[in-house]
Each structure stands twice: as structure tokens, then as C-alpha cells.
Amino acid sequence: MGKEHKVLIMRCDKYDAAKIAGIVKEGMQHLGVTPSGRILLKPNVVLAHPEVFPYAFTRKEFLDGVISATKAQAQDVDEIAVGERSGITVATRSNFKLAGYPEVIKKHKIKVHYFDEVKQVPVSISGAEVLRNRLFVPQPVAECDFLINLPKFNAHPWSRLTLSLKNFIGIQDDRHRLVDHNQFLEHKIADLQAVIQPKFIAIDAIRAGQRMMLTPTPFDMGAIVMGTNSCAVDTVGCHMVNVDPHDLIHLRFASQRGFGPMELEQIDVGGDFPLTEMQAKTRNFEFCLERIDDYFGAESNLSCTVGSFPEKHSADYCWGGCPGALQEAMHIFRGFYPHVHKEMGRIRYVVGKVEEPLDLADGERVIFAGSCTSWEGEIAGKDVQIESSYKTASEVDETRTQSNDMLMKFLGAQWHALRNRSSRYIHVPGCPLSVAQHVNYLASMAKIGNPILDPRLLIPVNIAYYQMRFKRFVNSLGG
Numbered sequence: 001m002g003k004e005h006k007v008l009i010m011r012c013d014k015y016d017a018a019k020i021a022g023i024v025k026e027g028m029q030h031l032g033v034t035p036s037g038r039i040l041l042k043p044n045v046v047l048a049h050p051e052v053f054p055y056a057f058t059r060k061e062f063l064d065g066v067i068s069a070t071k072a073q074a075q076d077v078d079e080i081a082v083g084e085r086s087g088i089t090v091a092t093r094s095n096f097k098l099a100g101y102p103e104v105i106k107k108h109k110i111k112v113h114y115f116d117e118v119k120q121v122p123v124s125i126s127g128a129e130v131l132r133n134r135l136f137v138p139q140p141v142a143e144c145d146f147l148i149n150l151p152k153f154n155a156h157p158w159s160r161l162t163l164s165l166k167n168f169i170g171i172q173d174d175r176h177r178l179v180d181h182n183q184f185l186e187h188k189i190a191d192l193q194a195v196i197q198p199k200f201i202a203i204d205a206i207r208a209g210q211r212m213m214l215t216p217t218p219f220d221m222g223a224i225v226m227g228t229n230s231c232a233v234d235t236v237g238c239h240m241v242n243v244d245p246h247d248l249i250h251l252r253f254a255s256q257r258g259f260g261p262m263e264l265e266q267i268d269v270g271g272d273f274p275l276t277e278m279q280a281k282t283r284n285f286e287f288c289l290e291r292i293d294d295y296f297g298a299e300s301n302l303s304c305t306v307g308s309f310p311e312k313h314s315a316d317y318c319w320g321g322c323p324g325a326l327q328e329a330m331h332i333f334r335g336f337y338p339h340v341h342k343e344m345g346r347i348r349y350v351v352g353k354v355e356e357p358l359d360l361a362d363g364e365r366v367i368f369a370g371s372c373t374s375w376e377g378e379i380a381g382k383d384v385q386i387e388s389s390y391k392t393a394s395e396v397d398e399t400r401t402q403s404n405d406m407l408m409k410f411l412g413a414q415w416h417a418l419r420n421r422s423s424r425y426i427h428v429p430g431c432p433l434s435v436a437q438h439v440n441y442l443a444s445m446a447k448i449g450n451p452i453l454d455p456r457l458l459i460p461v462n463i464a465y466y467q468m469r470f471k472r473f474v475n476s477l478g479g
């Protein structure tokens with residue numbers, strides 16, 4: 001079997017921009033990488049804050065080092081830019097600032113493209129397995145010649161690991177990002193490879209993240225992983241933490257569609273950090289691919305009733321949608337209020353098609369979450385009927401999607417909860433319900449402080465939000 005693809009695992013034990021630049025430059029030379037034309041660097045800045053979200057994102061020193069290496073190696077450059085769309089509806093410029101990116105961007109005099117502020121353009125994709133024939137991406141993504149992917153090496157509660165392939169979820173703005181972010185998430189990740197594939201990948205695995213996506217616990221992995229093919233890099237990434245690549249469903253889908261290999265025998269693994277040494281080091285690396293049924297524990301005031309789900313390929317659980325968003329939301333609350341699970345009001349979270357009685361405790365309130373949820377029974381002496389309004393992928397028109405605006409989601413949840421303040425239950429449709437919606441509804445229904453109103457976030461996040469809205473409006477006026 002030929003080894004067409006090469007992946008390097010290089011030692012790097014600290015966030016030193018000069019050291020990272022040297023390692024990445026050496027990696028580029030070894031892999032024969034010469035960036036040119038419109039060069040776009042795509043880090044992972046899903047969420048950033050030096051105190052409350054310190055481990056979720058590609059570090060500024062890493063970005064700094066890769067830009068230096070890119071400048072040293074590039075030829076015939078038209079533009080070097082960094083672009084990203086952060087998660088949970090927070091304006092990307094806010095997270096860039098909290099991640100310390102502006103000083104790096106200024107130092108290197110490169111451009112920045114906040115994907116939530118630029119035009120979104122349709123790109124046609126084809127193939128027997130594609131979920132839809134058209135995807136919307138930010139204009140700078142559609143127009144770039146050389147995409148450099150800079151993921152953070154993190155575990156992920158929806159899809160086990162987020163490496164090169166999964167990092168592409170951040171090339172879509174919220175309006176399009178949440179389309180198919182449900183039982184079809186793994187298909188969607190494979191579809192995004194049909195839009196564009198990176199020509200160089202460097203994973204920030206210096207300090208990796210375990211368990212959660214937004215609030216990972218740090219793991220000193222001490223490495224930089226480099227390659228030129230996402231499937232090859234992700235395959236090696238799986239082996240680095242003793243995961244069978246076949247268990248990374250989006251990798252399997254992407255490889256089956258011809259985007260790259262997923263067998264180690266097909267990959268030339270090099271670098272100065274032997275794979276076997278890494279595997280020994282990560283023996284206790286923690287994941288969180290746990291269902292929510294018992295996840296929060298008997299001590300918690302939050303309990304979950306999980307039913308069945310509409311799509312046959314994953315009828316027993318929805319890995320890509322609401323349940324994982326609930327886990328992320330609760331971990332965000334814990335970052336602000338460590339004992340939230342005991343201090344919050346009693347909540348039963350119901351998701352999917354549930355056919356059994358809920359057996360609620362006194363005063364326990366119910367959140368029926370998501371469009372696919374259905375239930376019939378009695379709550380506080382009243383007949384209640386929750387009906388599913390789920391639509392499968394082919395029934396969802398990607399050109400007529402909701403904006404998923406941060407402020408609208410916050411106000412919408414406040415108003416919805418206020419109208420139902422004397423009710424023991426609320427039904428929140430959406431497929432998926434985003435992490436931000438979970439935060440907003442849990443805050444209202446369980447009487448917890450909303451992190452978005454925390455003084456550490458309130459002012460910077462809101463200033464960035466209004467700047468983003470203004471820039472988006474200005475950019476929409478352009479041709």
C-alpha cells in the first residue's frame with residue numbers, strides 16, 4: 001500500500017511564538033508546502049476568555065508562529081489573512097480580542113476576516129453521498145487560494161474529537177452553521193470538505209483539551225501535528241489518543257468520499273515525537289462521549305428523559321444536536337457557578353419522542369427541548385400534548401434559515417420564559433437548539449444567573465456585538 005500522505009508529530013512543550021515558527025517552517029519545508037495567492041489561516045476560536053474559557057481555542061502564540069513560518073515560506077502572495085466564525089452566537093471579534101489575536105494581527109500587518117461580518121456566498125457541491133447540493137460559506141473562504149487550517153487538539157462531546165475536519169464547522173456563520181447540526185452533523189462535516197480542503201494543517205496540540213469543546217480540561221500533550229491532508233492528519237490524531245479512526249464517523253465519511261486515507265498503513269508518520277511515545281503519554285486522555293440520561297448525576301437538580309429520534313441511522317440518540325448542547329451549556333454554567341447543579345431549580349429536560357410518564361418531583365419544571373420532541377400526559381393536573389415539528393434534511397431550505405442572532409435569541413428566550421412563568425413546562429422548538437439557547441432557557445427556567453450578564457462578559461461581548469452588526473450591515477451594501 002503506497003504512503004502518499006505524510007504527517008509530522010513534532011515536539012513543542014511551550015507556547016513560544018519563535019519556537020513554534022521554527023518548527024512549523026521546518027514542517028512546511030519537509031512537506032513541500034509553499035503558500036501563495038490569497039492565503040487564509042483558519043484557527044479554532046470557538047470561544048475564548050483568559051479566565052473562564054482559557055483552553056478552548058488555538059493560542060495566539062501558535063497563530064503568531066504559523067504566520068511567521070507562512071511569511072518565510074510563501075511566494076507570490078496576494079494576501080495573508082486570518083478568518084473564523086466563533087461559536088454560540090458570540091461575535092467573533094469579541095473572542096479574537098479575548099484570545100489576544102489583535103496584537104498578533106497588528107504585528108504581522110495581515111488582514112482579518114470575521115466570517116459573521118462578511119457576505120455569505122453559495123458554493124455548489126456534488127456527489128452521490130452529499131447531504132445537500134449547495135452550502136453557504138463566507139466570501140473570503142470561497143475566494144481563497146491557500147487555506148491553512150489551525151485546529152486546537154480537543155476532545156468533543158458530539159463527535160469524540162475536533163481536529164482538522166471538524167474545525168471546518170467554523171467556516172460557516174450561525175445562520176448556516178446550525179443547518180444539519182443534528183443527527184446529520186457527521187454528514188455535514190464531510191460535505192464541508194467538498195467546498196474546500198486545506199493545503200496545510202498545523203494542529204495546536206501543545207496543550208490539548210479533554211472532555212468538552214467549550215470548557216475542556218487541559219492536557220499537556222507537548223506537540224504540533226502537521227500535514228497536507230485532513231483525513232491523514234485526523235487519522236494520526238486519533239491514534240495519538242488511542243482512538244480507532246473508524247470510530248470518528250465524519251472521518252469515515254470523508255475518507256469514503258475520497259478526501260483522504262484513514263488507515264495508518266497509508267500514511268508516512270514522521271517528526272521527532274514517536275507515535276508510540278505519544279500513545280503511552282495519552283493513555284488516560286479523557287473523552288466525553290456520554291449520553292445525557294445519567295450524565296448530571298443523582299445529586300443534580302437537572303435530570304433528563306431521553307426518547308427516540310427521527311433518523312434511522314441514529315434512532316437511539318441525537319449525537320450532533322440538543323443533548324450535547326445541553327452538556328456544553330451546563331459546563332458553561334459551572335465555569336461561573338461551580339455548584340450550579342445543586343443551586344438551580346429542579347429541571348427535567350425532555351428530548352426526543354418520549355412515551356413514558358415523566359414522574360415529576362414537586363415543583364420540578366420541564367423543558368421539552370427541540371423540534372423532534374413529543375410527549376403526551378399530565379403535568380400539575382393539566383393535560384399536555386407536545387407535538388413534533390421535526391423536518392428532515394431535504395425539507396430544510398438552506399436559503400431560508402434563521403439568523404440565530406445573539407441578542408434576538410436572548411430576548412426571545414426571556415420573552416418566551418416570561419410568558420410561561422407560571423407554567424410548569426415550556427416547549428422550545430428548534431433543530432438543533434443551540435448552546436446559547438440552552439443557556440438562556442436554563443437560566444430562566446431554573447432561576448440561575450445568565451453568564452451573558454456576568455460583568456466579565458457583558459460589556460466586551462455587547463460592544464463587539466454592535467460592532468459586528470454595524471460591519472455586517474456595511475458589508476451587505478457592497479457589490
Ligand code: SF4
Pocket residue numbers: 181182183309310318320321322323351352369370371372373430431432433
Ligand atoms: S430537535 Fe434536537 S434532538 Fe431532535 S433531531 Fe433536532 S437536534 Fe436532534
